Amino acid sequence: MKLERLGLILLLGLALTLPAGPVRAEEIKLSARDILDKVDDLYRGQASHGRMSMAITTAHWTRTLDLEFWSQGKDKSLVRILAPTKEKGTATLRVGSDLWNYLPKVKRVIKLPSSMMSASWMGSHFTNNDLVKESRMAEDYTFEVSFQGLRRGEDLIEVTCLPKPEAAVVWGKVLVEVRRSDYQPLLLNYFDEVMKPARTMTFAEYRTLGGRLLPAQMTIVPTDKPEEKTVVEYQTIEFEPELAPDVFSLRNLQR
Amino acid sequence: MAIWRYAWRNLWRNSRRSLITLAAVTLSTAVLMASYALMDGLFRHTVDNATNLVTGEVQVHAKGFLAERSLYQALADPAALLAAAQKAGLGAAARSFGYGLVSQGTKSAGALFWGVDPAAERQAFDLAKHLERGSFLAEKPDRGLVVGRKLAKSLGLDLGAEVVVVVQAADGSLGNDLYTVTGILKAAGEGLDRSAAFIHAADFQQLFVSGGRIHEVALNSRGRLPLDQVAALAGRAAPGEEVKTWRDLMPALADMVNLFDVSMALFGAIFFLAAGLGVMNTMLMSTYERIHEFGLLKALGTTPWRIVRDVCIEALLLGLAATAAGTLIGLAGTWYLQAIGLDISRLAGETTIAGVAFDPIWRAQFSLRAVVSSVATMWAICLLAALYPAAVAARLDPVRALNRV
Numbered sequence: 001m002k003l004e005r006l007g008l009i010l011l012l013g014l015a016l017t018l019p020a021g022p023v024r025a026e027e028i029k030l031s032a033r034d035i036l037d038k039v040d041d042l043y044r045g046q047a048s049h050g051r052m053s054m055a056i057t058t059a060h061w062t063r064t065l066d067l068e069f070w071s072q073g074k075d076k077s078l079v080r081i082l083a084p085t086k087e088k089g090t091a092t093l094r095v096g097s098d099l100w101n102y103l104p105k106v107k108r109v110i111k112l113p114s115s116m117m118s119a120s121w122m123g124s125h126f127t128n129n130d131l132v133k134e135s136r137m138a139e140d141y142t143f144e145v146s147f148q149g150l151r152r153g154e155d156l157i158e159v160t161c162l163p164k165p166e167a168a169v170v171w172g173k174v175l176v177e178v179r180r181s182d183y184q185p186l187l188l189n190y191f192d193e194v195m196k197p198a199r200t201m202t203f204a205e206y207r208t209l210g211g212r213l214l215p216a217q218m219t220i221v222p223t224d225k226p227e228e229k230t231v232v233e234y235q236t237i238e239f240e241p242e243l244a245p246d247v248f249s250l251r252n253l254q255r
Numbered sequence: 256m257a258i259w260r261y262a263w264r265n266l267w268r269n270s271r272r273s274l275i276t277l278a279a280v281t282l283s284t285a286v287l288m289a290s291y292a293l294m295d296g297l298f299r300h301t302v303d304n305a306t307n308l309v310t311g312e313v314q315v316h317a318k319g320f321l322a323e324r325s326l327y328q329a330l331a332d333p334a335a336l337l338a339a340a341q342k343a344g345l346g347a348a349a350r351s352f353g354y355g356l357v358s359q360g361t362k363s364a365g366a367l368f369w370g371v372d373p374a375a376e377r378q379a380f381d382l383a384k385h386l387e388r389g390s391f392l393a394e395k396p397d398r399g400l401v402v403g404r405k406l407a408k409s410l411g412l413d414l415g416a417e418v419v420v421v422v423q424a425a426d427g428s429l430g431n432d433l434y435t436v437t438g439i440l441k442a443a444g445e446g447l448d449r450s451a452a453f454i455h456a457a458d459f460q461q462l463f464v465s466g467g468r469i470h471e472v473a474l475n476s477r478g479r480l481p482l483d484q485v486a487a488l489a490g491r492a493a494p495g496e497e498v499k500t501w502r503d504l505m506p507a508l509a510d511m512v513n514l515f516d517v518s519m520a521l522f523g524a525i526f527f528l529a530a531g532l533g534v535m536n537t538m539l540m541s542t543y544e545r546i547h548e549f550g551l552l553k554a555l556g557t558t559p560w561r562i563v564r565d566v567c568i569e570a571l572l573l574g575l576a577a578t579a580a581g582t583l584i585g586l587a588g589t590w591y592l593q594a595i596g597l598d599i600s601r602l603a604g605e606t607t608i609a610g611v612a613f614d615p616i617w618r619a620q621f622s623l624r625a626v627v628s629s630v631a632t633m634w635a636i637c638l639l640a641a642l643y644p645a646a647v648a649a650r651l652d653p654v655r656a657l658n659r660v
Contacts, residue, residue, distance in 0.1 A: 060425065
């Protein structure tokens with residue numbers, strides 16, 4: 001699973017499979033690969049359903065979307081806008097690498113062309129690409145623990161990931177910071193191909209939701225526009241819910 | 256005056272020889288003039304095509320708009336600029352731009368939406384007539400859509416097709432609506448072909464929640480006013496905005512025109528030289544034919560200077576008569592080439608040069624420069640061509656010249 005997906009996986013509320021119980025001593029000496037896999041697996045789940053808000057701030061406008069989401073496995077998800085009224089009912093369905101949008105105003109489904117994959121999702125700082133990527137970080141990147149200890153008052157481990165030459169990833173480098181105590185993600189720093197910082201994703205509000213500990217809030221800030229941001233906050237998450245078999249169908253998208 | 260009369264009479268002593276020279280010079284003048292006009296026409300036509308279609312001679316944008324094309328970088332006071340243009344009798348069109356998606360069935364493609372005033376586009380530009388099928392936008396907003404041909408092809412759009420358009424509106428919301436394809440453009444350069452989607456300004460405002468933002472005003476005098484004058488007017492009417500001429504906006508075309516200019520000058524020089532050599536040959540022959548005669552003149556005591564003068568005056572007279580006739584024929588040819596033109600569609604087909612649609616009819620463009628330079632060249636050639644044989648004749652040994660048969 002690729003790093004940029006992390007946020008969206010969170011966004012889409014894939015089930016968390018957190019290690020239960022207190023952290024044991026040997027886990028602290030985990031290798032970088034184990035950490036990445038753990039972070040990856042943290043968000044790999046069977047099914048989820050919940051509600052979240054997405055607050056978007058740009059130089060020209062701010063708005064908050066209320067969203068309901070469903071997900072299953074690693075390749076099926078559905079997000080529906082509940083508010084604001086103007087866009088109520090607008091929905092995005094993802095199956096594999098295909099994305100469809102339903103537009104209630106014109107009662108039509110459109111399939112997003114591949115050329116639009118790097119365009120913004122609903123005006124946020126997430127791209128459509130963020131929604132569909134599905135590869136494992138440890139497979140696409142070479143990695144090493146580049147820092148351990150206190151930083152910003154947090155006891156953390158930093159892993160530096162560099163893409164393998166053959167990997168089809170858009171980033172030049174990704175820095176991953178996790179809490180040393182429980183490997184909860186703290187921060188993801190994305191750099192572009194010329195190693196310029198591109199965007200930062202920070203995690204906060206570690207809470208128990210749906211019976212699991214996870215960062216309930218996630219903020220993404222584009223580096224070239226530091227005054228802009230998208231903040232995602234989970235209200236409810238339900239893990240392994242009973243999902244109707246046709247949740248991820250075009251028919252249900254238009255419901 | 257007597258000298259001129261003698262020279263004229265001399266010319267007609269051997270009317271056949273003089274007529275041949277006359278014909279050569281006349282024809283060369285006419286051909287020079289017509290080909291010069293054709294070259295001029297090619298320039299003019301290429302530039303006109305590019306500017307009249309949609310670009311205009313001068314465009315005004317907010318500073319930085321061309322680099323970012325952001326929905327939010329609008330002109331501060333487009334109304335003042337439009338009013339100033341109207342006062343000066345300039346064609347002007349206000350436009351808004353925004354990116355979005357056009358979708359039909361399972362296919363969709365990114366597009367650059369142009370919010371335009373159909374009446375202004377019709378009046379100042381040719382785009383509204385540049386349609387492969389269908390018609391341009393109606394004067395009243397009716398959610399009609401005119402698309403580039405490659406965009407239409409990639410989505411399989413036909414006239415009357417109902418498409419979904421989805422855009423990121425200025426207030427952050429997802430603007431979307433149903434539009435009906437009313438027209439498909441002819442080839443108009445890669446950018447327009449691949450991604451242009453024209454809609455009515457009022458529809459644009461609704462779709463993009465753009466609050467009437469205008470991003471571009473394009474000015475076009477259709478060649479009536481000099482470029483710098485149009486640019487100056489725009490600069491005065493829209494202080495603080497970015498004013499660009501077509502040379503800045505279409506650097507590839509500007510480069511091409513410059514390159515064209517150089518290669519045409521070279522080609523022209525070679526052509527003039529060739530025509531000149533032909534005339535010179537005729538003049539030389541006619542002078543050599545008269546060596547016997549010059550020998551006699553010298554034997555009778557004519558000074559060398561007088562021979563040179565007489566020969567030159569004859570050449571000049573011949574040149575005057577020939578260029579007068581040549582100008583008439585050349586002008587007639589230019590008129591024909593300008594009015595009717597050469598159909599090169601069979602050679603070139605429908606083509607674009609540097610992203611500019613190219614009309615398959617090649618038309619000449621009359622200019623005084625063409626007449627003056629052709630006539631002046633021919634006079635110079637006639638004189639030059641006469642000088643050398645005149646000098647030879649002047650230095651003739653009368654005895655040897657008379658002995659030549």
